[in-house]
Amino acid sequence: MAHFPEIPKIAYEGPKSKNPLAFKHYNPDELIEGKSMRDHMRFGAAYWHVMRNSLSDPFGGGTAVMPWDDYSDSVDNAKKRADVFFEFLEKIDIDYYCFHDRDIAPELNDFNKSTEALNAVVDHLGGLQKATGKKLLWGTACLFSHPRYSQGAGTSPDARVFAYGCAQVKAAMDATHKLGGEGYTFWGGREGYATLLNTDMKRELDHLAALMHMAVDYAKKIGYTGQFYIEPKPREPSTHQYDSDSAACLNFLREYGLLDHFKLNIETNHATLAGHTMEHELTVAMAANALGSIDANQGDTLLGWDTDQFPSDLYGTSKVMLKVLEMGGFTTGGLNFDAKRRRESHEPIDLFYAHIGGMDAFARGLKVAAAVRADGRIGDMLKKRYATWDTDLGAKIEAGKASFDELTEWVKSQPEPVLASGRQELLENILNELL
Amino acid sequence: MAHFPEIPKIAYEGPKSKNPLAFKHYNPDELIEGKSMRDHMRFGAAYWHVMRNSLSDPFGGGTAVMPWDDYSDSVDNAKKRADVFFEFLEKIDIDYYCFHDRDIAPELNDFNKSTEALNAVVDHLGGLQKATGKKLLWGTACLFSHPRYSQGAGTSPDARVFAYGCAQVKAAMDATHKLGGEGYTFWGGREGYATLLNTDMKRELDHLAALMHMAVDYAKKIGYTGQFYIEPKPREPSTHQYDSDSAACLNFLREYGLLDHFKLNIETNHATLAGHTMEHELTVAMAANALGSIDANQGDTLLGWDTDQFPSDLYGTSKVMLKVLEMGGFTTGGLNFDAKRRRESHEPIDLFYAHIGGMDAFARGLKVAAAVRADGRIGDMLKKRYATWDTDLGAKIEAGKASFDELTEWVKSQPEPVLASGRQELLENILNELL
Amino acid sequence: MAHFPEIPKIAYEGPKSKNPLAFKHYNPDELIEGKSMRDHMRFGAAYWHVMRNSLSDPFGGGTAVMPWDDYSDSVDNAKKRADVFFEFLEKIDIDYYCFHDRDIAPELNDFNKSTEALNAVVDHLGGLQKATGKKLLWGTACLFSHPRYSQGAGTSPDARVFAYGCAQVKAAMDATHKLGGEGYTFWGGREGYATLLNTDMKRELDHLAALMHMAVDYAKKIGYTGQFYIEPKPREPSTHQYDSDSAACLNFLREYGLLDHFKLNIETNHATLAGHTMEHELTVAMAANALGSIDANQGDTLLGWDTDQFPSDLYGTSKVMLKVLEMGGFTTGGLNFDAKRRRESHEPIDLFYAHIGGMDAFARGLKVAAAVRADGRIGDMLKKRYATWDTDLGAKIEAGKASFDELTEWVKSQPEPVLASGRQELLENILNELL
Amino acid sequence: MAHFPEIPKIAYEGPKSKNPLAFKHYNPDELIEGKSMRDHMRFGAAYWHVMRNSLSDPFGGGTAVMPWDDYSDSVDNAKKRADVFFEFLEKIDIDYYCFHDRDIAPELNDFNKSTEALNAVVDHLGGLQKATGKKLLWGTACLFSHPRYSQGAGTSPDARVFAYGCAQVKAAMDATHKLGGEGYTFWGGREGYATLLNTDMKRELDHLAALMHMAVDYAKKIGYTGQFYIEPKPREPSTHQYDSDSAACLNFLREYGLLDHFKLNIETNHATLAGHTMEHELTVAMAANALGSIDANQGDTLLGWDTDQFPSDLYGTSKVMLKVLEMGGFTTGGLNFDAKRRRESHEPIDLFYAHIGGMDAFARGLKVAAAVRADGRIGDMLKKRYATWDTDLGAKIEAGKASFDELTEWVKSQPEPVLASGRQELLENILNELL
Numbered sequence A, B, C, D: 001m002a003h004f005p006e007i008p009k010i011a012y013e014g015p016k017s018k019n020p021l022a023f024k025h026y027n028p029d030e031l032i033e034g035k036s037m038r039d040h041m042r043f044g045a046a047y048w049h050v051m052r053n054s055l056s057d058p059f060g061g062g063t064a065v066m067p068w069d070d071y072s073d074s075v076d077n078a079k080k081r082a083d084v085f086f087e088f089l090e091k092i093d094i095d096y097y098c099f100h101d102r103d104i105a106p107e108l109n110d111f112n113k114s115t116e117a118l119n120a121v122v123d124h125l126g127g128l129q130k131a132t133g134k135k136l137l138w139g140t141a142c143l144f145s146h147p148r149y150s151q152g153a154g155t156s157p158d159a160r161v162f163a164y165g166c167a168q169v170k171a172a173m174d175a176t177h178k179l180g181g182e183g184y185t186f187w188g189g190r191e192g193y194a195t196l197l198n199t200d201m202k203r204e205l206d207h208l209a210a211l212m213h214m215a216v217d218y219a220k221k222i223g224y225t226g227q228f229y230i231e232p233k234p235r236e237p238s239t240h241q242y243d244s245d246s247a248a249c250l251n252f253l254r255e256y257g258l259l260d261h262f263k264l265n266i267e268t269n270h271a272t273l274a275g276h277t278m279e280h281e282l283t284v285a286m287a288a289n290a291l292g293s294i295d296a297n298q299g300d301t302l303l304g305w306d307t308d309q310f311p312s313d314l315y316g317t318s319k320v321m322l323k324v325l326e327m328g329g330f331t332t333g334g335l336n337f338d339a340k341r342r343r344e345s346h347e348p349i350d351l352f353y354a355h356i357g358g359m360d361a362f363a364r365g366l367k368v369a370a371a372v373r374a375d376g377r378i379g380d381m382l383k384k385r386y387a388t389w390d391t392d393l394g395a396k397i398e399a400g401k402a403s404f405d406e407l408t409e410w411v412k413s414q415p416e417p418v419l420a421s422g423r424q425e426l427l428e429n430i431l432n433e434l435l
């Protein structure tokens, strides 16, 4: 039963503790801006990384020690993994989890058998949820690992593969619905292309939109009211991913009339791979009222691929939490650790060190974000920077009542405007002060 | 009068010529797919690079030898430059040109004086156009060089600067209209931000949209019917540019109800800086019926900034011309050489070598593109790849009449689909064959 | 016996052929600069990519169709693969091959058994070589895939793993020697580190040098006279690879007194990942008389990892062949296709399309390089650019006989020097002319 | 006299202070590991950024407000700038400075006049040094801004330009010597190339080495005993810089017999542009006993060029200071702020905010580094990770007494080694604990 026999339930011990198996900052019931840390964070664990990531990479096989796993495709093995995972959730004190259908149950190269296996494991997970109170943040279908999807699923050149993908999404939506999942995510694994020489981009995007409209219709039909998400990512695994960043996703959603039905699930490492900061991507989504959930991790900007490292950079976590507070907090979303240990950190205990580090990093980020807001200097400087927009001139422009002729007359009558400093360095000093 | 005394009018001499001052492939009146090369290309020269680029860089001053320029801010000097430029256009046999207001006329740190100078030079340019038959592809306002715009123009935190920018756009639109410009371009020079700590992104984007709506209104008012363009670019000069790529621009245009009024002017080096290929950006724009014009150049993908090199890569020019042919050719747009010589190529004759190289590279690209289309193999393979979408199954999905339930039933009744190879390597071999 | 029944022996049919299974430029016995193409190229095929690459990636399993493989770790399966590989070599008309020990024979998680299996397969390969005349370009040991090497081999923090690596190199050198391998390569798979927090760089590099000195000693002992190579690569798989580029390798070899014993095996995609062009890396190696062999492939500079694509870019192959001609040709080295088909090109015939494309691209590159040399314009411009160095002033400096005092006197007596244009655009035009 | 009338002398006020014009962590006389912060840091200010950087960029002119500067090339203006600079040094409490010859004195396009002007300003600086006690960390010659150097100085294709460069270095060395400079730096501004089509790399590197040997000889002749440095940097301004990173510099120094005479001056933003971390570059230099001095700044890894931002990232400063402590501190070197304010931070007071932020960031970095060393956990884990190297097996290998045969026998007799976790996440948690 105890698959992590040496690991106690991780508890808050405060910043002075030297216990590597304790939280130093994440204190679930501590109130920040009147809400508990637990409710601010809504931490989720990723089934794929915790239970199914062998830590292989393109140059070598798996290193992860997983004594509970017999590496078979049996439903029994899948259920045993689920038991281990819930022990992990309990010990690490994380309330939510996320999965792909093929993480929790085997791909059996036969649609009927795979779906049957999925349903069996879903029942088992339902029992574990009930027993522990853990909840499903979101579910998704893995439409990118199997060779049939090597050229896309919703954007496959093969209509039969597209149909297969739809059937798989339906089953994953059923599973998510049954488990009370608060969201359902589309990550466009292979929705993109390798070369335009063999690709009809417009036709593929039309198909992708058709799939998403069917998902919206199906949710309505079965009474699933969870939130749909798209997760942007560039370059990987397809050289050219359609959903490359927040703007690309929003453009797609607007073009195909889907913006009312979808929000974004934004991942830090995907943002930086797209050449943006995470806070840029969050802000773009928020401006469209479309920030839904967050995949919490971090990348290595000196590397050109998705390293999915555990979030440890306090600048990063602080900036994320500033945005989350600015938004008024998550509703259906949360902070899902889409993060893996380094390949060299192959022992089970490293799973705990890694998650503890990520949770503490976000707890400190939350404290910093709240401190920035309480301190007020940064916010005041931002407000003051736009002060001219609160004058008559600015108000008229903002009201859409100005014209080029009129503004030209105004300019002719005025001296050259003198711009104030942007004060980036001072703002960074203040942020460091509060870190 | 002859500022390039050693340079003859550049003529077509065919592929065997060793004359460095001759075209080896650009034969203006040669028909390709029934249209002259001249009409396919609609080449444009960039006033800023030809006449105003001193070839300075962040580590050193200008090197360009420009004996005709007295480096003063006088209108006379500006007119003399215009004369030299038109001599250049005639000798290089380019029919179109593009300018920023501050390229053709001096910025005098006083709105009225700057506008007066602009108008004087515009009259002079009108005379030169009439005398030579050269035409204006598009005009634009430089809203990024002057310190007043250091924090943006349409997205300035200062409403007075915004107004100034509007007045400058009005004057530049007037100039473009007077010169019969076929388009008017917005490149978001400093429309972006350096740090979110001092930036209200949503408010700034609202302002930018307001400016563009005023431009649309003003065009209507003055009867200007040329095409508006937005030119996407990431990172430079603002760390975070709002118009970072085609998708970001389209998203903005859709959100603010501007998509009917704007097309995109896409530049190769901006595409690659955004992490996309040029043909990706063109295809994204075409899928939205929004490809307007092209800034022809190329970057160095080992460098992280806009090198604006002259286009010499035949793969690049072939892929661009394939897209242009696929679109049915330019209407208002063209191939504007937004390209500069390397800083070490500082002699006037290098301007000719550089443009000859770019024009020949595009002429070969056009021939390759036409050969690919005539050959048919690549097109056939692409069509065949989507064959299942032309069956009943595919047609039903494309018609929006399929559902998850129905597709699931279909999948259950079928064997596993077997995917055909994508054949990228063979396609690349065929392209090489035709190069 | 015929594992590629539909594939004939690939033959030269000339540039007009439309046969996708024919060479259009690679004509093995055609003489270029007095030497046959075959001898210029010394093409090699990579056992790992042709026979062992399932085309999996971090987001999905293998797609490659390999009907001859039973996916067992048996020696019989290994021998059968060898038979298929030699059929491939014969049909594609490639004379050389390269291998890692663990490509040709199974890793059996037991040193003695693995070595025994290796020896058995080596005997089988020896027979195949004798029967076909094919030769081994170089061998190597795979010191990066197995979990034991996850933290390095020659730079492992664990001395036992280091010893294991040495034993494996010894066995791989024995195999290479037995098969008449003309070279032996070290690619520092995991020789690097993930974080300096747990790494003693100096100590690790001392160990790596110790391993290489033992290899030199062992070669002497067994009478192996083949060439040792180091293959530079940055970032992958270790975040920080010690042998990141040519300069880093040369620095290491100089520091540890190994420069007489090693040359470099340079790969195009590794060069670009390091931020250099391939021709830069080749030139750096040649300046140290240390260019040994080439891993022929190409990357996608918009992606941040080693895509190992088949070389198709004619600019790239031309520039490589220019350097090879400049060096006077390969001695022990050759052009080894360290290249894989895209994951979507999963059919056996794609192996042929891919290699045909690569061989033709290099054949054209060789023709272009020879044409550049015959044409002479580029070489003349280069020579003329350094003309002042052939004057008395230049000669004195080059002879090491000048001093600051003397040169200052000279400068004081002279007018400001006027620099000639670097003519980059004209040079690129000439190169395009000859392509 | 008081050019910064509103700025007091910046004083330490402790972490609770909200005064933006106070140090919160840099307390010059506070002892850390028994040495004052002042002596640990040896902060330097960069004359070029503080006094001569107009904050122009490739897309716009200068924005910096510098009321003291008449923008003339007069020696009087140069002297006045020096006065302002020393007022700055006093108020910001920085002890050292660095300069290029052309920062402190005008380039007059005539060697004799420029040198005369330089000497006049040097005398003035000598007086200011005496009056204030400020010292010169290092001097250097600007061999990259003037058009004559557009194709290199020490690697110019023109021997006359090379000679000019030597004469300029001589004068800059004289100036440095006269001012008691503790070092003299070579940054290879344009020592590299744009295209290999016109470049003889080997010949150029031979020339560069000749220049450096002349510098060594000249130092000996005049009795200058300061330390020579090379500062590595990739890509900018030459596309291919010869001194691209620490390893490239060390390789060059070893090849040309210069390693005894030179150390490296390593800049954070140059390290990251080269694809390395700063701590990697420092460690590489330290392993060769060649770490001399540091240019303190930071880059934006989402941008592809040298942004030279002020260092604010506490992870970065902590890792740098860990290395500096590990080395035993600076001897001739120091922390020179080769950093500029953002273009939007154009007011004089921003110079103070920026330097205060950088100094406080390094002060915190020093405290964190000392805490990591005092805590001991990270160091202990590192030591323990290499424990097997302290056994007989490891010792024998390290002594150079092992052979492949012997190690193979050992391996055959042992079970498979089992590797311990690298514990990267735990190490990062501990670092965060101590931040």
Ligand SMILES: [Co+2]
Binding pocket: A231, A267, A295, A338
């Ligand atoms: Co994710």
Ligand SMILES: [Co+2]
Binding pocket: A267, A269, A270, A306, A308, A338
């Ligand atoms: Co990810």
Ligand SMILES: [Co+2]
Binding pocket: B231, B267, B295, B338
């Ligand atoms: Co452009």
Ligand SMILES: [Co+2]
Binding pocket: B267, B269, B270, B306, B308, B338
């Ligand atoms: Co550009």
Ligand SMILES: [Co+2]
Binding pocket: C231, C267, C295, C338
């Ligand atoms: Co390789």
Ligand SMILES: [Co+2]
Binding pocket: C267, C269, C270, C306, C308, C338
């Ligand atoms: Co590779």
Ligand SMILES: [Co+2]
Binding pocket: D231, D267, D295, D338
């Ligand atoms: Co520096």
Ligand SMILES: [Co+2]
Binding pocket: D267, D269, D270, D306, D308, D338
């Ligand atoms: Co720098």
